[in-house]
Amino acid sequence: MSDIKVSIQGLYKIFGDNPDTAMQHVADGMDKATLLDEHGHVLGLQDINVDMRAGEVTVIMGLSGSGKSTLIRHINRLIDPTAGKVLIDGENVLDYDAAQLREMRQRRMSMVFQKFALLPHRTVLQNAGMSPRIRGEEAEAIEKAAQKWLERVGLAGFEDSYPHQLSGGMQQRVGLARALASDSDIMLMDEAFSALDPLIRSDMQDLLLELQKDLHKTIIFITHDLDEALKLADHLVILKDGYVVQQGEPQHILLNPNDPYIEDFVSDINRARVLRVRSVMKPVNGYADFAGVVDADDTLENLIELSEGDTTRRYLVQRDGDDVGVLDMKALVRALVPQHTADRGSIR
Amino acid sequence: MANYESALNALGLEEWCSSEANDGPVTMAELLARAGAEKETSAWDIPFPSLDTLNKACPPIPRARDMTDGVEQAFIDIKNPLKAVLDPLTEPLSWALDGSLALFQALPWYVLIPLLLLLVWAVTRSGRLVGFVAVSFLFLSFVDLYVPAIQTLSIIFVCTAISVLLGVPIGILMARSNTLQRILVPVLDMLQTLPTFVYLIPLIYLFSVTESKLYGIAIILYAVVPVVRLTNLGIRLVDRDVIEAADAFGMTARQKLLGVQIPLALPNIMAGVNQTIMMSLAMVVIASLVSAPGLGVLVLQGIRELELGVGLVSGFAIVLLAIILDRVTKASLARINTTQSH
Numbered sequence: 087m088s089d090i091k092v093s094i095q096g097l098y099k100i101f102g103d104n105p106d107t108a109m110q111h112v113a114d115g116m117d118k119a120t121l122l123d124e125h126g127h128v129l130g131l132q133d134i135n136v137d138m139r140a141g142e143v144t145v146i147m148g149l150s151g152s153g154k155s156t157l158i159r160h161i162n163r164l165i166d167p168t169a170g171k172v173l174i175d176g177e178n179v180l181d182y183d184a185a186q187l188r189e190m191r192q193r194r195m196s197m198v199f200q201k202f203a204l205l206p207h208r209t210v211l212q213n214a215g216m217s218p219r220i221r222g223e224e225a226e227a228i229e230k231a232a233q234k235w236l237e238r239v240g241l242a243g244f245e246d247s248y249p250h251q252l253s254g255g256m257q258q259r260v261g262l263a264r265a266l267a268s269d270s271d272i273m274l275m276d277e278a279f280s281a282l283d284p285l286i287r288s289d290m291q292d293l294l295l296e297l298q299k300d301l302h303k304t305i306i307f308i309t310h311d312l313d314e315a316l317k318l319a320d321h322l323v324i325l326k327d328g329y330v331v332q333q334g335e336p337q338h339i340l341l342n343p344n345d346p347y348i349e350d351f352v353s354d355i356n357r358a359r360v361l362r363v364r365s366v367m368k369p370v371n372g373y374a375d376f377a378g379v380v381d382a383d384d385t386l387e388n389l390i391e392l393s394e395g396d397t398t399r400r401y402l403v404q405r406d407g408d409d410v411g412v413l414d415m416k417a418l419v420r421a422l423v424p425q426h427t428a429d430r431g432s433i434r
Numbered sequence: 435m436a437n438y439e440s441a442l443n444a445l446g447l448e449e450w451c452s453s454e455a456n457d458g459p460v461t462m463a464e465l466l467a468r469a470g471a472e473k474e475t476s477a478w479d480i481p482f483p484s485l486d487t488l489n490k491a492c493p494p495i496p497r498a499r500d501m502t503d504g505v506e507q508a509f510i511d512i513k514n515p516l517k518a519v520l521d522p523l524t525e526p527l528s529w530a531l532d533g534s535l536a537l538f539q540a541l542p543w544y545v546l547i548p549l550l551l552l553l554v555w556a557v558t559r560s561g562r563l564v565g566f567v568a569v570s571f572l573f574l575s576f577v578d579l580y581v582p583a584i585q586t587l588s589i590i591f592v593c594t595a596i597s598v599l600l601g602v603p604i605g606i607l608m609a610r611s612n613t614l615q616r617i618l619v620p621v622l623d624m625l626q627t628l629p630t631f632v633y634l635i636p637l638i639y640l641f642s643v644t645e646s647k648l649y650g651i652a653i654i655l656y657a658v659v660p661v662v663r664l665t666n667l668g669i670r671l672v673d674r675d676v677i678e679a680a681d682a683f684g685m686t687a688r689q690k691l692l693g694v695q696i697p698l699a700l701p702n703i704m705a706g707v708n709q710t711i712m713m714s715l716a717m718v719v720i721a722s723l724v725s726a727p728g729l730g731v732l733v734l735q736g737i738r739e740l741e742l743g744v745g746l747v748s749g750f751a752i753v754l755l756a757i758i759l760d761r762v763t764k765a766s767l768a769r770i771n772t773t774q775s776h
Binding site: 197 | 676678679684685689693694698
């Protein structure tokens with residue numbers, strides 16, 4: 087496994103006139119509702135502990151008001167926490183002075199916004215080159231970088247347009263090119279695709295995954311859409327009312343939800359399309375008589391199609407040519423049944 | 435007369451009241467009262483206990499007239515130190531106004547009018563507007579109002595330029611600090627609502643009427659308000675998401691101001707400049723009372739000497755100038771808007 091790039095430790099954020107006093111109450115065990123009623127302070131985030139690995143996509147998911155946008159803004163300190171640490175490459179960002187902070191935002195982090203937040207008075211090319219221009223690089227180098235990334239996101243030919251002349255999807259491609267042109271390791275994406283039409287959103291997700299295959303950035307992605315979260319996430323963090331309900335590998339959360347809140351969330355999705363063979367396969371234990379060979383990353387939906395609905399079949403699972411497991415179609419069908427924490431163990 | 439005597443006596447002020455009489459100047463009302471017989475007053479018409487009424491009951495209490503005299507005296511007392519500070523500070527304004535007037539009048543009409551038309555073309559790129567301005571100026575020159583119109587225009591140019599130079603930075607500071615905004619908004623309100631003549635009274639005391647800065651200051655104080663207000667508003671209205679993006683990519687405060695805030699606030703700032711120009715035009719007419727040259731002088735002549743025709747024609751010339759200035763600034767504002775609409 088790769089190194090931990092961003093680590094959030096014991097993070098609290100309290101909104102109000104006197105957060106430090108309120109923090110004392112929280113440390114003494116006061117809950118969110120009492121704090122609001124008796125002291126008029128809002129507990130935005132409570133005791134967040136998340137490790138984000140280099141080269142992975144960490145998705146933070148939650149409904150509106152769950153504190154996810156507040157959380158991502160702590161990583162580049164657009165918002166300062168009331169308590170806790172934010173470690174990036176092992177350094178506590180909260181110890182940085184203004185110059186160090188600016189240096190970090192210029193070189194080590196970039197951000198993509200829900201509402202694009204492009205400069206309306208600059209051309210697409212100038213927008214894409216915003217980060218190197220802020221760093222004061224030479225005009226030629228700026229243009230080259232901007233041009234390269236615009237081509238990479240499929241916007242060649244639109245260099246001299248202005249943002250308002252482009253559609254939403256194209257504007258967000260500019261936003262993406264702008265973030266990539268900063269050449270930073272860490273990319274923060276705040277509901278980056280939420281404002282787009284479903285089809286365009288899906289295109290953008292594919293584009294991001296394709297870019298990620300080559301670039302291996304540390305991406306922190308905020309969304310309220312579970313399908314999007316499951317499609318992109320290597321590591322999924324589910325937030326509710328400012329605390330982490332569950333975090334882990336998305337397939338694992340889907341198969342083992344630990345909270346009714348998450349069960350509600352996952353009950354609506356098409357499990358066959360999201361779950362992968364690797365999550366339901368068993369170890370190779372001298373089985374023989376395989377109906378065929380499948381890839382570990384195939385979705386169950388593909389497999390159902392392949393098996394033509396015959397639940398007696400059994401497949402050999404391979405990854406990069408090696409046998410890694412066996413998939414029984416009956417196990418597959420069982421995995422499609424949503425679990426409920428309440429009756430887990432009692433019926434089965 | 436005896437209305438408040440007993441009340442003051444009850445307060446134990448009898449001795450103080452009879453101690454010394456106030457010997458300020460006698461007002462006309464008092465002279466009249468002395469001549470006539472003293473009237474009996476019923477409870478029905480008890481006068482309001484104002485300074486004058488109380489003074490009758492108790493002479494050491496100052497009259498209203500003494501109070502205004504006091505204000506005047508206080509102003510006269512601070513006048514010299516104030517003048518010592520303000521005079522050198524505002525001297526460049528006189529130079530600018532005089533220099534500009536001299537320059538505008540030194541250029542022959544066949545140079546100045548094409549130059550103005552070129553300027554209109556540069557900021558608006560509109561052939562129709564250039565044509566309109568050309569016809570207007572030829573008309574003004576034809577009816578022999580060329581010189582006063584040019585003088586008025588020169589004063590407006592200088593005062594607007596200085597208003598923008600002062601107003602934009604003040605507006606920017608105001609947008610950055612809520613405290614400063616709370617302090618400045620009442621000041622701006624006052625500058626805008628104070629009757630224009632009231633500016634002139636203390637200014638006449640401070641500076642000589644022959645100095646051009648006298649009317650320059652009066653115009654600028656009045657005209658600077660909209661550009662300050664709209665710069666403040668424009669910068670506060672810049673899309674918060676864009677500002678957040680600028681922060682997230684590590685812009686310095688300077689990069690943010692010059693690269694994001696001012697360009698995005700420019701339509702509002704230009705609307706403020708348009709208002710500033712219109713207000714300096716309004717003030718330049720009144721400023722003729724304190725020796726500002728230009729069309730206002732002719733309007734004043736119309737009033738003073740009942741020369742109806744002179745007053746009306748020069749009034750029309752002012753309207754024509756106003757239309758020209760308004761259309762030209764609005765057209766350049768529209769050009770800014772189309773290049774950066776959202």
